[in-house]
Amino acid sequence: MPKRILTGVVTSNQNEQTVTVSVERRFKHPVLKKTIRKSKKYRAHDENNQFNVGETVRIQECAPKSKTKRWEVIVTETAAS
Template sequence: MPKRILSGTVTSDKNEQTVTVVVERRITHPVLKKTIRKSKKYRAHDPLNTYKTGDAVRIQECAPISKTKRWEVLA
């Protein structure tokens, strides 16, 4: 089974080797038929601390690295 790849924006780079990425998706409301923006935060592994707040990144699923990290930043 292929690993999921998501794209988002870095919102925090304060932790060592970790970035927080917000992934936004658009869905249509089932009743109102209005487009709604939903977002979710993911913590991703960034071993070289190369990404800063505001950068657009792609993240990929990986084996658990820590209690909260299950994603890694694609180079």
């Protein structure tokens, strides 16, 4: 089964090797037919502390790294260079 991949914005990088990523999803309300935006924060593992607040990153599911971290940041070519 493939691992889920989400895209979000880094909201905090104060902790060592950890970033907080806010992921927003949009959906249509079943009754009102209005588009609703909901966001959720995920704690993701950042091995080299290379991501800063405001950057858009992709995170992928992984085995638990700590009590709250179940995601890791995927290093893309644009982020690596």
